[in-house]
Amino acid sequence: MPKRILLIDDEDGARRIIQFSLEAAAGWEVLTAASGAEGLNLAEAEPFDAILLDVMMPDLDGAATFQRLQENPETRSIPVIMLTAKANPAEHQPLVELGIAGIITKPFKIPALIAQIRAILNWQE
Template sequence: MPKRILLIDDEDGARRITQFSLEAAAGWEVLTAASGAEGLSLAQTEQLDAILLDVMMPVLDGPATFQRLQENPITRSLPVIMLTAKASTTEHQPLLELGIAGIITKPFKVPALIAQIRAILNWQD
């Protein structure tokens, strides 16, 4: 069974490239959502192994989306990795304190992204 990841990102181009890359290079199944609200809906209905969540999104941003995931018993246990363009550890600290699994800084190269996801989630596949 391939791993199933939900990618929540409001940027169409970034979402398509990341989805294609993870499916082609890692063999994972990647579902996508263009907003926090759409992501929350998919997270409740799909069997997922992890969520990649963009920090900067309109309306419902990454931290707000993560809070909603935590409030729902169905999605609470899903590991969430935040994607952010902010590289400094001082900006990462408040995100880590939310209880997310990890942070990956954008832009990323696909092999590094896959390696980071595997390392954060301890996936051996």
């Protein structure tokens, strides 16, 4: 069974290209959500091996979405990787302290993204 990933990002272009690339290059199944709220609904409704979560989103941002995922017993155990364009490690610390599985800094190249996801989640495929 291919790994199933939920990608939550409000930006159409990034969502589409990451989804396409992960499906084509890594062979993972990627479902997408355009907002934190939509992502929460999807995460509750379907099983996922990991969630890729953009930090900066309107309404429910990445941190708030992650906290809601943690509060729900159905979604608490799904590893979450945050995607952020903030390059300063000091700015990552509050996110890391939330208990996320990892953080990936934009801009990234797709092969690097795949490698980082595999490394963070220790996926041996």
